[in-house]
Amino acid sequence: MVETMRLFGDNTYRVPHHSKEKMARKGSLPGNMSCPMDVYSSAKAQPEAADSVAMELAFVNEEREATDMMALSRWLEALIVEDDDDLNEALDDLGIEGISVDE
Structure with a gap:
């Protein structure tokens, strides 16, 4: 100790x-x-x-970001994608740049 x-x-x-x-x-x-x-x-x-006020503010911000990320994850998990165009359109709507995993 x-x-x-x-x-x-x-x-x-x-x-x-x-x-x-x-x-x-x-x-x-x-x-x-x-x-x-x-x-x-x-x-x-x-x-x-x-500085307890700064630490509390940092914690609140981290918690808010984690909550937002959980909401986005749930939304993406529930997303039904018919084809690649639907996926690309959904990602564009969210402001996320898609990546290719093709070899």
């Missing part, structure tokens, strides 16, 4: 090996691990420094 806090939630760290078995045999295994105060303080300050 200390390493996660040190990197502000990123998970690209190596976990230091604590040799628990060796420490337990010696009787020096701590009951609780401690977090250095500087790591705790900087991790605690990180969310306070974030």
Whole structure:
């Protein structure tokens, strides 16, 4: 957890090996691990420094785009295409440039 806090939630760290078995045999295994105060303080300050209004706006925009994409996907799935001309016309109506998958 200390390493996660040190990197502000990123998970690209190596976990230091604590040799628990060796420490337990010696009787020096701590009951609780401690977090250095500087790591705790900087991790605690990180969310306070974030612009929550901008983050909320970005989330709302992402959610709206996802909803629009779902609606388009459902519409395209329900589309009955009689021939290539119908498909090309439907794509043109949506402003989508068709591609050819012929070899």
